[in-house]
Amino acid sequence: MSNITRREFIRIAGGISVGMASGACSHPFVKEKHSCKQSQNLKRLIGTKIDYTKARAVPSICFGCTTHCGVIGWVQDGIVKKIEGNPLDPNSRGKVCAKAQGMISYTYYPERIIYPMRRIGKRGEGKWKRISWNEALDEIAKKMKKLRQEEHPERFVFHYGRDKTKGFTKRFTNAFGTPNRLNRRSICSSNRRAPLMSFYGREFEWETQDFENTKFILNFGANPMEAYQGGFFMMQRIQQARVDKGAKMITFEVRPSATASVSDKYFPVFPGTDGAIALAMINVIIDNNLHDKKFWDRWANYPLNDLKKQIASFTPEFAEKESGVPAEEIIDIAIEFAKASPECCTMSNRGSAKHYNGVQADRAIRLLDVLVGNVGRPGGFCLSTLRMWKKRYGQDGLPNIVQPGPSPSSVKPFQPGTEQFNELPVEVQERVKNFPPEWQNKYFGELATPSEYPLSWHWYPMRVGQLVYPYIKEGRAKVEMYMSYTLGASYGYPEAKVAREVLLDEKLIPFHVAIDIGYSEQASLADIILPEATSLERWDAHSTNCYGLVPYTGIRQPMVKPLGEAKPVQIILRDLASKIGGGMESFFNFNDVEEFYREWYKELPISWKEFKKRGIWYDPNRPKDYELYERPVSNDDLKGSFVNKENNIIYKMKKGKKVAVGIMQDGKPVCGFPTPSRKIQVYDEVFPLAAKHVGLPKSDENGSPLCTYFKIPSHVNIQHDELIFTTFKWNVHTQGRTGHLKYQAEIVHANPVFINPETAKRFGLKNSDMIELTVHRPKGHTYRAGEKEPVGKFRNTVRLLNGMHPKVVAVSHHVGHWEHGSVGRSNVNLSHESKSGTEPHLKIFDDKDIPERIWWSKSQGGPGGGVHINDFLPIDPAPLVGGQNWFDNVCSIEKI
Amino acid sequence: MISVTSIPWENIGKVRSEPKKRAGIIVDLRLCVGCHSCSLACKTEHNIPLRCFRTRVRYLERGDKLTLKFFPLICMHCQDSPCLKACPCNAILRLEDKTVIIDKNRCGSEKACVKACPYGAIYIDPATDKADKCDLCANRTALGMEPACVNVCPVNALKYCDLEDPDDPVVIYARKHDAKAFKEEAGTNPSVFYIGLEKWMEKKVENGIQLSSKEDEIIYVQK
Incomplete structure (x- = not known):
C-alpha cells in the first residue's frame, strides 16, 4: 500500500480518461465543412474530463425550470463541462439542483435539432428535409406578410410553453399586430395567482x-x-x-x-x-x-x-x-x-x-x-x-432596467363594429357587449381573452391555454399560422390528444411552425422546425422575487456558441421581422444580441463588463423588503396629488388618468398596497361581477366576494369504489421537457400508480399488479361537464405506498414520451438508424450511453419508459379564472 | 453600490487549501430532501456511465410516520478498507488525505473489490472494464475546491471536513449531533458519518449504492 499525492493521482487518472469514439462525419445532412468540423470536435471532446485549471467560468442564469437560479458554467475547449451555482446569487446562494446540472445533457443531446427542417411527408408523418434559414424564414415571412395585407394579423397565433425573454416575444407579436401571444399560465398557476392579485x-x-x-x-x-x-x-x-x-x-x-x-x-x-x-x-x-x-x-x-x-x-x-x-x-x-x-x-x-x-x-x-x-x-x-424594474410599486431607488426602444404600440382591442368582432360567435358578441367598459378595452378575442373566463385576463392576460385547441376546433377563432415556441401541448396539456387532433388538421391549422430545441411531440406536428439555442447558448435579462427579500437582477449569457445552426429566439424573431418588413423591422434594429442587452442594462450602477463577470447585481445596502405598505409616499408622487375624503386614497393624475399612489393612515400618507382600495382586498366585488357576466349560477360559490368553501361538484356523491386521480412532479424533472435527459431519466423513467396499501387490499392489488384506470368527465360549470362517456382509460402498474390518502391514486406525468429521441422514448432503436434521412435527428455526436446503456428500456430487460397519462386528464378550467383543475379527477380502477 | 463579495471562481487553481489529514464527509440526514443534486453533480463531474453509480440517493418508507426518509450513499473511504485488501493487483491506493482510490492502470478487472465492498460502492466501467468508484473528487480538492456533491447540496446536508482536525467546525458539529458510521459492525473504519442515522434505515439500504440485479425501481426501497 502506498500513499500517493492527489496531484499524482490526477495525472494517473487523466491518462486514461475515456473520450468519445471519433469517426467520420457520416450523416447525409451534415454537408457543410464547418458543421462537420464542429461535429468532429464534439465527438472528440464531449465526455472528456474537466480540468478546472484550464476551464473558464461563465456566470449565467439557469433555465432548467421556472425558478431561474444563478449558475456558473465551466467551459473548456468550447464545451460546457460542468454547471455549478453562482455564490453571488442572493436567491439560490451558490447552490444548484439536479435539473440545472442536467442542462448539459440538454445541450449535448446527440439527437437535438440543430438545423431548420421542413416536412416532406404528410404532417405528423415524421419525414423531414434540412433547409436553410433563408428558405425557412422566407416561406414563413411570405405567409405572415399576407396576413398583414389582408388586415388579419390576429390569425397569426404565437403560443409559447416557456418564454423568459422578459417581453421580447411580445415586442414581436405587438409589432406584427396580433394579440394572440398565448401561454400555459392556466395549466400552471393562474388559480393561485388570481387570489394573490385580488388580495395584494x-x-x-x-x-x-x-x-x-x-x-x-x-x-x-x-x-x-x-x-x-x-x-x-x-x-x-x-x-x-x-x-x-x-x-x-x-x-x-x-x-x-x-x-x-x-x-x-x-x-x-x-x-x-x-x-x-x-x-x-x-x-x-x-x-x-x-x-x-x-x-x-x-x-x-x-x-x-x-x-x-x-x-x-x-x-x-x-x-x-x-x-x-x-x-x-x-x-x-x-x-x-x-x-x-x-x-x-x-x-x-x-x-x-x-x-x-x-x-x-x-x-x-x-x-x-x-x-x-x-x-x-x-x-x-x-x-x-417580482418584475423587471421600472419604478413600479416597491421598486423605488432601483435603476430602471427596461427593454430598449423603440417599442411597438399595443394591439387594439376587438371592439364592436370591427371585422374581428363581427366574426365572433353571436353569444360571445352579446356577452362582450354587456361587459363593463374596462373589460371591453381588454378584450382581444376568444383565444387571448376567453369571454367565459374574464378573471383570466382581468388583472393581466394569464390566458386559458387548455381551451385554445377546443376553441379553434369549435371555430371561435380562425387561425392561418400557428407558431409553437418550446411548447409541449401535444404531450403535456390536458387531453393532449385534442391538441394533436387540431394540429393534424390542415384546415384548422393551415401552417404550423415550431421553434424548439429538441424533437418534441409538438415539433413532430410542425411544417417547419426552427432550432433554438439552449439556455447555455443565449442571452436573457432576469429578475424574480428574492427570498432574501433583496431585489436583484441577473444576466443569462451564452457560455458557448449555439450548436450547428441553432439560434437564440431573439435572432430568429429579428430576422423574421426584417423579412416581413412593413416597418416591423424598425423595432428589431440591433446587430447582435449582446448589444441589445447592454442597452437594456444601461442604468445598472456597475459596468457591463463587471456585470458579465459576476452575473448578478443587487444593492447590498438596500433595506430588506419588509412592510413596503407602511413606507411613506415619495415626494415625487405627493406633488400634485389629492385625497379622496371617503376612502382616504391618495390619487394623482398621470398621463390624463387618475392613479392611486397611496393611502392616508392616521393622517400620514403611506404607500399601502397596489390594489384599488390600497388595502388588502379580502373582500373583492370582481368575483360576483365576473360570475354575473358569464352566467354562473348563484349556487356556484366561485362568485363569492368573500373566501368560502364548497364541495367540488365532481366529488359530491363520490362512490365507495371511486378514487381521485392526481398527478405530481418529480424533483429531477421539469414538466415534459426533461424526460430525454439521460441522467435524470435514469433516476425517474417510470410512473407507477401510487396507492395506499389498504386501498390496494380492497381492490385485491399487490405491488406491480397491472390495473386499468378509467377517468370520468368532471361536473360543474366546465368543459364537456357531466358527459357519460369517460375521458379515457389507460393501463399501468401499481406501487403500494404508505402515507397515500386512501381515496387517492397519484401518477407522475413527466414520462411516456413517443418523441424526444431514444432516451425520451426509452428506446434503444435509434430512429435515424431505421429511417435515415427522414427524421430530423442528426446524430450530431456519439454518446456511448445512448442508446446501448439505457438499461431501463424494455429491450434491455428494464421496465420501460412509463405511461403517457396526459391524454386522460380532462380539459377542466376552473370557473372565472380558468386554471386547470388537475387534481379533481374521479376515476375507477380495475385489476387486469 | 457594488457588492464587496469577491468572485470566488477567479481564485480556483491559484489558491490551494492545505491537504486534509483525513478527508471525510458528514451527511446530515435531518436536512436531506432527496433532491438528487449530488447524484447529478457526480455524474456530470466524472461522466459516469448509465447503470453505474458513485453516489445514489435512496428513498426509504418509514414504517411509523407515513412518510419517506432520504438517504444519500457514497463511498465510505474506509481506513480499514475491504476493497483494498481484496484487490489482487494492488490497484487500490490511499491518497495522502486518506481517501481510497482505484488506479485504473493497475486494475486487472478481477472484480474482487466489487464483492468485498459492504456498501456496493464499486462498479465496473463498461467502457474500460475496469473497477471504478468515488475518489472524493481528487481533481477538485487538489485545487482547493469542495467535492462536487458537497458543493451543490442545496440544504448543506453534505459537509466536507478533516476528521483528524479537532477544530474543524464540521467535526465539532458532527460530534455534537452524534454522527454515526453506516454499518458499523462491518468494522471498516469509514470516513463518512451520518447524523440522524437509525438502525431501520441501515436494513433498508443493505444492498448499497449500485442497482441490485432485480431492482426495477431505482428510488424507492421495497419493504
Whole structure:
C-alpha cells in the first residue's frame, strides 16, 4: 500500500480518461465543412474530463425550470463541462439542483435539432428535409406578410410553453399586430395567482415568505422540496429554519411528497378540502381572540365581525368531516400558528389551488396571514418585487432596467363594429357587449381573452391555454399560422390528444411552425422546425422575487456558441421581422444580441463588463423588503396629488388618468398596497361581477366576494369504489421537457400508480399488479361537464405506498414520451438508424450511453419508459379564472 | 453600490487549501430532501456511465410516520478498507488525505473489490472494464475546491471536513449531533458519518449504492 499525492493521482487518472469514439462525419445532412468540423470536435471532446485549471467560468442564469437560479458554467475547449451555482446569487446562494446540472445533457443531446427542417411527408408523418434559414424564414415571412395585407394579423397565433425573454416575444407579436401571444399560465398557476392579485395587487402575484426567520410554516399542499417556482430558494431556507433554528412545518397533502416527508407533521387530506381547513382555522383564531386586530382594522378592506358572521358555519368539526383532519388537530395548529405571529406564514400552490374550488381555497389560506398580521413582517408572509424594474410599486431607488426602444404600440382591442368582432360567435358578441367598459378595452378575442373566463385576463392576460385547441376546433377563432415556441401541448396539456387532433388538421391549422430545441411531440406536428439555442447558448435579462427579500437582477449569457445552426429566439424573431418588413423591422434594429442587452442594462450602477463577470447585481445596502405598505409616499408622487375624503386614497393624475399612489393612515400618507382600495382586498366585488357576466349560477360559490368553501361538484356523491386521480412532479424533472435527459431519466423513467396499501387490499392489488384506470368527465360549470362517456382509460402498474390518502391514486406525468429521441422514448432503436434521412435527428455526436446503456428500456430487460397519462386528464378550467383543475379527477380502477 | 463579495471562481487553481489529514464527509440526514443534486453533480463531474453509480440517493418508507426518509450513499473511504485488501493487483491506493482510490492502470478487472465492498460502492466501467468508484473528487480538492456533491447540496446536508482536525467546525458539529458510521459492525473504519442515522434505515439500504440485479425501481426501497 502506498500513499500517493492527489496531484499524482490526477495525472494517473487523466491518462486514461475515456473520450468519445471519433469517426467520420457520416450523416447525409451534415454537408457543410464547418458543421462537420464542429461535429468532429464534439465527438472528440464531449465526455472528456474537466480540468478546472484550464476551464473558464461563465456566470449565467439557469433555465432548467421556472425558478431561474444563478449558475456558473465551466467551459473548456468550447464545451460546457460542468454547471455549478453562482455564490453571488442572493436567491439560490451558490447552490444548484439536479435539473440545472442536467442542462448539459440538454445541450449535448446527440439527437437535438440543430438545423431548420421542413416536412416532406404528410404532417405528423415524421419525414423531414434540412433547409436553410433563408428558405425557412422566407416561406414563413411570405405567409405572415399576407396576413398583414389582408388586415388579419390576429390569425397569426404565437403560443409559447416557456418564454423568459422578459417581453421580447411580445415586442414581436405587438409589432406584427396580433394579440394572440398565448401561454400555459392556466395549466400552471393562474388559480393561485388570481387570489394573490385580488388580495395584494397586480405586482404581487407571487409571495415571498421570509423563511429564513420564520418559526412556523403552515403548508397547504405545496411541494417546494420537489417542484415549485422558487421552490429551490424556499427549500434551503425552510430546512435551515427547521433544523438549525427549530422552526416547525405542518403539511396537508394527499401523498407523502418530499415536503410532507420533512414536515414535523403530515396530514393526508381529501383532495380539494384545504379551504375548509383554512376557514375552520380562521374561526378558531377569531374565537380565541388570537388575531391581530390592529393590523386587520388598518389594512383589511372588510369588517372582521361581518367576516366572522359569514364564515361561522365552517367549524373545525365541519372541516374534519370534509378533509379527514381531526378537529382538535385543526384547533391546536391554528392556535400554534397564530401564537407564532409574526414569525409564521402559510404556503400553498397547486395542491390547494388547482381545483374547481381552488381560487376560493387559496383566498381562505391567504386570509390566515392577514388575520394574524404577519404580512410583510420579519419571519412572516412577505411580498417582494417580482418584475423587471421600472419604478413600479416597491421598486423605488432601483435603476430602471427596461427593454430598449423603440417599442411597438399595443394591439387594439376587438371592439364592436370591427371585422374581428363581427366574426365572433353571436353569444360571445352579446356577452362582450354587456361587459363593463374596462373589460371591453381588454378584450382581444376568444383565444387571448376567453369571454367565459374574464378573471383570466382581468388583472393581466394569464390566458386559458387548455381551451385554445377546443376553441379553434369549435371555430371561435380562425387561425392561418400557428407558431409553437418550446411548447409541449401535444404531450403535456390536458387531453393532449385534442391538441394533436387540431394540429393534424390542415384546415384548422393551415401552417404550423415550431421553434424548439429538441424533437418534441409538438415539433413532430410542425411544417417547419426552427432550432433554438439552449439556455447555455443565449442571452436573457432576469429578475424574480428574492427570498432574501433583496431585489436583484441577473444576466443569462451564452457560455458557448449555439450548436450547428441553432439560434437564440431573439435572432430568429429579428430576422423574421426584417423579412416581413412593413416597418416591423424598425423595432428589431440591433446587430447582435449582446448589444441589445447592454442597452437594456444601461442604468445598472456597475459596468457591463463587471456585470458579465459576476452575473448578478443587487444593492447590498438596500433595506430588506419588509412592510413596503407602511413606507411613506415619495415626494415625487405627493406633488400634485389629492385625497379622496371617503376612502382616504391618495390619487394623482398621470398621463390624463387618475392613479392611486397611496393611502392616508392616521393622517400620514403611506404607500399601502397596489390594489384599488390600497388595502388588502379580502373582500373583492370582481368575483360576483365576473360570475354575473358569464352566467354562473348563484349556487356556484366561485362568485363569492368573500373566501368560502364548497364541495367540488365532481366529488359530491363520490362512490365507495371511486378514487381521485392526481398527478405530481418529480424533483429531477421539469414538466415534459426533461424526460430525454439521460441522467435524470435514469433516476425517474417510470410512473407507477401510487396507492395506499389498504386501498390496494380492497381492490385485491399487490405491488406491480397491472390495473386499468378509467377517468370520468368532471361536473360543474366546465368543459364537456357531466358527459357519460369517460375521458379515457389507460393501463399501468401499481406501487403500494404508505402515507397515500386512501381515496387517492397519484401518477407522475413527466414520462411516456413517443418523441424526444431514444432516451425520451426509452428506446434503444435509434430512429435515424431505421429511417435515415427522414427524421430530423442528426446524430450530431456519439454518446456511448445512448442508446446501448439505457438499461431501463424494455429491450434491455428494464421496465420501460412509463405511461403517457396526459391524454386522460380532462380539459377542466376552473370557473372565472380558468386554471386547470388537475387534481379533481374521479376515476375507477380495475385489476387486469 | 457594488457588492464587496469577491468572485470566488477567479481564485480556483491559484489558491490551494492545505491537504486534509483525513478527508471525510458528514451527511446530515435531518436536512436531506432527496433532491438528487449530488447524484447529478457526480455524474456530470466524472461522466459516469448509465447503470453505474458513485453516489445514489435512496428513498426509504418509514414504517411509523407515513412518510419517506432520504438517504444519500457514497463511498465510505474506509481506513480499514475491504476493497483494498481484496484487490489482487494492488490497484487500490490511499491518497495522502486518506481517501481510497482505484488506479485504473493497475486494475486487472478481477472484480474482487466489487464483492468485498459492504456498501456496493464499486462498479465496473463498461467502457474500460475496469473497477471504478468515488475518489472524493481528487481533481477538485487538489485545487482547493469542495467535492462536487458537497458543493451543490442545496440544504448543506453534505459537509466536507478533516476528521483528524479537532477544530474543524464540521467535526465539532458532527460530534455534537452524534454522527454515526453506516454499518458499523462491518468494522471498516469509514470516513463518512451520518447524523440522524437509525438502525431501520441501515436494513433498508443493505444492498448499497449500485442497482441490485432485480431492482426495477431505482428510488424507492421495497419493504
